Amino acid sequence: MQPRLAVQNLACRRGDRLLFAGLSFALAPGEAMQIAGPNGTGKSSLLRIVAGLLPAFDGMIEREGAVALVDERPALDEHRTTGEGLAFWRRIDAESDRHDTRLGLDRLADIPFAYLSTGQRKRAALARMAGQGAPIWLLDEPLNGLDTAAVRLAEALVADHCAAGGIALVASHQPFTLAGMARIDLAGFAA
Numbered sequence: 001m002q003p004r005l006a007v008q009n010l011a012c013r014r015g016d017r018l019l020f021a022g023l024s025f026a027l028a029p030g031e032a033m034q035i036a037g038p039n040g041t042g043k044s045s046l047l048r049i050v051a052g053l054l055p056a057f058d059g060m061i062e063r064e065g066a067v068a069l070v071d072e073r074p075a076l077d078e079h080r081t082t083g084e085g086l087a088f089w090r091r092i093d094a095e096s097d098r099h100d101t102r103l104g105l106d107r108l109a110d111i112p113f114a115y116l117s118t119g120q121r122k123r124a125a126l127a128r129m130a131g132q133g134a135p136i137w138l139l140d141e142p143l144n145g146l147d148t149a150a151v152r153l154a155e156a157l158v159a160d161h162c163a164a165g166g167i168a169l170v171a172s173h174q175p176f177t178l179a180g181m182a183r184i185d186l187a188g189f190a191a
Ligand SMILES: Nc1ncnc2c1ncn2[C@@H]1O[C@H](COP(=O)(O)OP(=O)(O)OP(=O)(O)O)[C@@H](O)[C@H]1O
Pocket: 014, 015, 016, 019, 037, 038, 039, 040, 041, 042, 043, 044, 045, 046, 173
């Protein structure tokens, strides 16, 4: 099955505020899009709506294929070492550790996950997302806390995912470098 992600005339309300309305886009296999916009415009809310974690106020979402979401929440068990946490999910995902190595996590295996730095935690979250094998990636501020080399790694990870026919939706106010990536500024849809 070919993945597909499309939203049509989407509107989002948080509390009693309508954040955005009239948002439409469609992503086919191999395509990526960045959702940009100032703080509070609803980028995270949009990703949660697309993931099915938050109801849309209006509009339609078409999603074909499994979804993996990376956001600010801890990717691994805080009470175990990073290696134990990664191994736990690897058994469930039936994945190899190739993403762990690529993201430099093998060197952190003995360190409790709770001790990892912001960037190291983000690397773990990216490895977890890549390990799930889901064709649709939703990335909420994926570059937060990453050093220059890790930014390039994260961008390469997404580029490889798309080159293999995956879809990526990246919410970030930071530049995300990816050839052919479309971009929408959510501020243009403020209600
Ligand atoms: N449960 C909630 N109830 C009411 N308002 C909420 C709730 N959750 C978030 N909001 C508000 O919705 C708005 C959009 O939040 P969201 O996190 O989606 O924005 P964002 O564009 O991702 O922001 P940032 O760039 O700061 O991460 C914010 O003003 C936020 O305070």
